Amino acid sequence: MSTPLPYSPERLAQCADEIIVNVRELAERGWTPATSSNFSRRIDDAHVAITVSGRDKGRLTGPDIMVVDLDGQPVATSQKSSAETLLHTQLYKRYPEIGCVLHTHSLTQTVASRLYAGSGHVHLEGYELLKAFAGNTTHETSVDLPVLPNSQDMHTLAAQVDCLLDQQCMWGYLIDGHGLYAWGRDMAEARRHLEAFEFLLGCELELRRLQR
Ligand SMILES: CSC[C@@H](O)[C@@H](O)C(=O)COP(=O)(O)O
Ligand SMILES: [Zn+2]
Known part of the structure; x- marks a missing residue:
C-alpha cells in the first residue's frame, strides 16, 4: 500500500494549473x-507548489511543478x-x-535593477497605478522598491530580505542584475503587483531617457 500524501493532490493540481x-x-x-x-503557490499551511529548477517556464506542464x-x-x-526556493518559502513561513x-x-x-542598485531602492511616487498595491487607496503616496545586491547564496539574500521586511510593508523587491520578486495573497494579487512594478519601472526608465 502506498503512503498517503501529506497534502491534497486535488489542491496541488489546482495550484499547478494556475x-x-x-x-x-x-x-x-x-x-x-x-x-x-520561478513561481510558487501555497497549497496549505505546510506545503507549497513550486517550479522545478531549470525548466523552460514558457512551456510548463504538470510534472514541472513539485511540492x-x-x-x-x-x-x-x-x-x-x-x-531560489528559499526566497519563496521565507515569505510563506513569515506571512x-x-x-x-x-x-x-x-x-x-x-x-532598472542595474540603474538603481547604487541607491538601494527605486522611489515610485505620484502614479495612479500605486493603487494596484494592496492597502494603497490613493496616488498621493509612494513606494520604495528595494534593490538587493545579487548573490548565489540564498541564505545571504533571504537574511537581507528578512531585514527589510522587519522595517517596512513590501510587495516586492529587485535583485541587482537579476530580476524582480513580487507576491500577494493569491495569484491574481501577486500578478497585479508584478505587473504594476513592471509598468512603474518602465515609466521611471522612460522618464530618465527623456530627461537626458
Ligand atoms: C537561467 S539563469 C536564472 C537562474 O539562475 C535563476 O535566477 C532563475 O530565475 C531560475 O532558476 P530555477 O532554478 O530554474 O528556478
Ligand atoms: Zn532568478
Missing part, C-alpha cells in the same frame, strides 16, 4: 528568458526545486496570508 496558465502568459511577454524565473515544505525541502518527490510568489527576469526589471 501556475502553468499564468506563467505561460508572462513568458509570452518575454519576462522569463532562457529558463529564468516543498516551508523549509524548502522536497515532499514526496526526488525532483529538485528552484535554486500565513501570502498565497503566491512570482519571480521574473524582464528587460525592464533587469535594467
